[in-house]
């Protein structure tokens with residue numbers, strides 16, 4: 003029998019649950035793990051329970067039910083050891099506006115009992131990492147939004163944590179500043195082997211940064227996996243094919259090709275959904291040619307995480323304020339509570 007070896011989980015959550023004030027079930031029995039060295043993305047619409055999950059793992063919110071370990075320490079039994087192993091960059095910025103960038107860093111160093119030359123060297127290195135060494139002498143109230151986020155990022159790193167929690171690290175930043183943040187996060191992960199647990203509303207960001215993601219909604223994990231696994235399972239490729247001459251409806255023919263998941267037709271143009279274009283494209287083209295029909299245009303598009311999100315959550319991240327009409331999800335919830 004093949005032996006299954008599991009790389010150690012640096013975050014391990016089992017049935018983690020949070021009920022606020024005995025009424026609001028913000029997190030509902032979630033179970034997941036994060037492997038050491040991974041960038042793990044926690045995605046979901048507003049109010050899904052992302053920040054609450056982070057707060058429980060960070061020892062900042064009490065756990066109503068379930069268990070979690072972070073860096074080998076039980077969050078409930080040994081919160082002090084957990085706090086020493088983690089860096090936290092919260093959703094709300096916490097840097098003091100009236101202090102300079104360097105003073106904020108010094109304050110954090112003191113808080114984590116990093117002193118003397120070690121503190122000075124680390125502060126200088128971290129400020130350089132996020133290109134803030136020039137601005138660091140200025141009061142934070144003069145910083146732009148992007149500069150604040152960059153400062154906040156390195157404020158969580160002074161004690162060299164094993165795991166970094168980032169709650170919406172790029173919220174409200176412009177495209178260039180966002181991609182700069184990605185660059186820093188990737189570098190920290192690659193060069194220092196830092197495990198990153200992050201939440202984000204930007205699906206393109208999760209796609210390019212994260213090794214694995216979990217999509218949460220109503221406090222529960224709906225799906226998890228690598229971005230490509232999820233796209234293959236929920237998105238699929240789309241081949242768009244326009245024929246050069248009128249023929250009989252080829253929908254039944256395309257539908258019959260192995261691997262094809264769906265076909266829609268508009269005049270001479272067919273949209274064919276399939277998990278991987280490479281697998282079925284030869285059969286599609288050969289079949290059309292064999293029928294003596296010409297192809298005037300062919301293109302294919304790879305799926306995006308937006309499609310996955312839409313498929314899983316029932317609405318896109320962009321129109322998350324839309325009223326709930328997800329009866330399938332209600333059924334699942336009812337089954338869970340039975």
Ligand SMILES: Nc1ncnc2c1ncn2[C@@H]1O[C@H](COP(=O)(O)OP(=O)(O)OP(=O)(O)O)[C@@H](O)[C@H]1O
Pocket residue numbers: 022023026027028046047048049050051052053054055093
């Ligand atoms: N301190 C609190 N007291 C009562 N309810 C709370 C509290 N904090 C959060 N909630 C509720 O718990 C649910 C989950 O909130 P949470 O902040 O974890 O969501 P989120 O996924 O981080 O959302 P966002 O994308 O808006 O940051 C929401 O219904 C929210 O109103």
Ligand SMILES: [Mg+2]
Pocket residue numbers: 052053054093169
């Ligand atoms: Mg949040």
